[in-house]
Amino acid sequence: MSDNKLIYLPIWQGKEGKGRCQISLILMDTGNGLNGLLVGGEKPHVGGVVLAIPRPSLSGKGWSADAYIMPVPGHKDVDVARKVAETLARELRCSVVVTAGIHSDHLRPEELNEIICHCDTLTQTALASLNLKD
Template identity: 40%
Template sequence: MALLDFPEGIELLTVTTGEGPWRLLLFATRTKEGVIVQLLGGDKPHVGAIVISLPRPSRSVPGKISTTTTVLPLYGHQDDEVARPVAEALARHLDQPVVVVAGVHIERATPADIEKVKENSSEALRLLLQQLL
């Protein structure tokens, strides 16, 4: 974990998971009213999808937090497949708005590569939640 000296109410946290082309870097900026996440990795980190998730009361389960989520994938990109679960889980657990910008590119990725990236993003989320909760 890296915690830098920011103005009061702002924290920068980092998480790294995986190795080789499946290595992911997660940078999170926590403010008093929300979290901004960058999830990058692979051969060519980039901006592939932007997701915003807003917590709200569940319509079907009283007392449970759900989310309203907007997903903006760049044309031809599938980065929302890792960005959306991270954004929604953080918004539910923290009860705050969350923005995730994700860009993970593995040249000629196989289904196994994509599954490994998803596993590593889940692990990055788990590690980040440990730091935030």
């Protein structure tokens, strides 16, 4: 084996919220795309994976992204992962994989909305930070 091992370090990481609604997003640059981990709640886990690939919009204006979604049966984590992955892919124009696992027992509707808002905030904060590094 070679001593020259690649080590990928986070290029961005952030947290939003508290307690059972806290969400973390970690992004790593693979050199040809981003690999993200979106976890939180009381029981972080692997609930699904989304791959988003940027492409020119079909309207001819701007960019869009195609998403390929693989949920663990019975999990809805890919709903937020899809939005995160598509937004990052579209805005950064690179392939993005997001593995997501967010769970807290018996979430109230307002807590679920809070978690969704935290995911959106983390995405926008990451974009702002990564766009500054260009």
